[in-house]
Amino acid sequence: MVRHAVVEELAGLGATVHTCARTESVLDECLQQWKMKGFKVTGSVCDVTSETERQKLMSTVSSQFDGKLNILVNNVGTINFQKTTDVTSEDISLYLNTNFVSAYHLCQLAHPLLKNSGAGNIVFMSSVAGVVSVSVSLLEHLKEH
Template sequence: MAPSDESPSGANCRRLEGKVALVTAATAGIGLATAERLAQEGASVFICSRKASNVEETVAALRGRGLEVSGCACHVGSAEQRKQLVEACVQKYGGMDILVSNAAVNPGAGPLAETSPDVIDKILDINVKAAVLLVQAALPHLRKRPGASIVFVSSVTAFNPPEPIAMYAVSKTALLGLTKGLAAELGPEGIRVNCVAPGIVPTKFSAALVETPELAAQQASTTMLKRLGRPQEQAAAIAYLVSPDAAYVTGETLVVSGGMHSRL
């Protein structure tokens, strides 16, 4: 996927010069905007997606902008592919300072009380289990780099899981707890762990929520700013959290939702 032509404000700052970032699910939407933003701030960025063709297209587009980006195909639900992803990043750039866990699925919609076991398994496997195991795979390398950090991409729906995506939202609620737990464990080692909870951002992943002008307007009306979010705004929040500017921030979830309700 080609990156957006809309450059985020502040992208000319170089807070991440010399850093290496691994960003999952980074060929579209928030993941792509994050890869672009981190690279603009000076990081060498390694990306992945399930389809090799999407990775190749995205890497070529970002390199065409003069950004240092590489990548490979990876299904984060596969232990072997997760291991290969981390090894490929470290082999390419010599280490890892930043991990942005962005991959997620939502294979079904409907009431929680009627969600099938296979849908529950897939959502928890990719959105929660794979996120934990990816951290485990990356930690030996993050531990070697002073100021290393991890960011999980959750969702504002984590605070009040709505039908018909409640099961997906519950998996995002789990990431809030994962952030707190890992931050407490890794803080003494100097590794920061934070989370971003995006609001409604029109991407392919959230297309069902904004597929008509009426639906989009309804979603925008739930925000204080009365508009939908942009991937670049989420990327800016992630860039802050992994930068030295957030050196004393860990265990936190930064809600970037235009003022939508965000309390458990």
């Protein structure tokens, strides 16, 4: 997963990293692996589609890093494997909340911490599908893996 690669690259360069995942068991497994590699990584369970959980995540980050943050990596997204005619208004709400609203709000919440660091950076990870056409067969392949 890209998220794992980002965490490992930053931690491998000596950064102290705080990450999140929706599922506690997935998070715990990753944290254990990173600890065995000697990385300084902590984590929180967080569904970024929830405003309350985003606020709690950034409060944890603020506490952990003494009110400062050097890098915010927005690397969350969901993909649509449906025909356009089958997409519901609930689906659209989920896609927008996951792919746009969460990243925007996390930037707002992180702004004071980034400003306090004196050298804050925001990195947005995105799908290549936003730039080039991706075939349905490729999407189905990605879904399986």
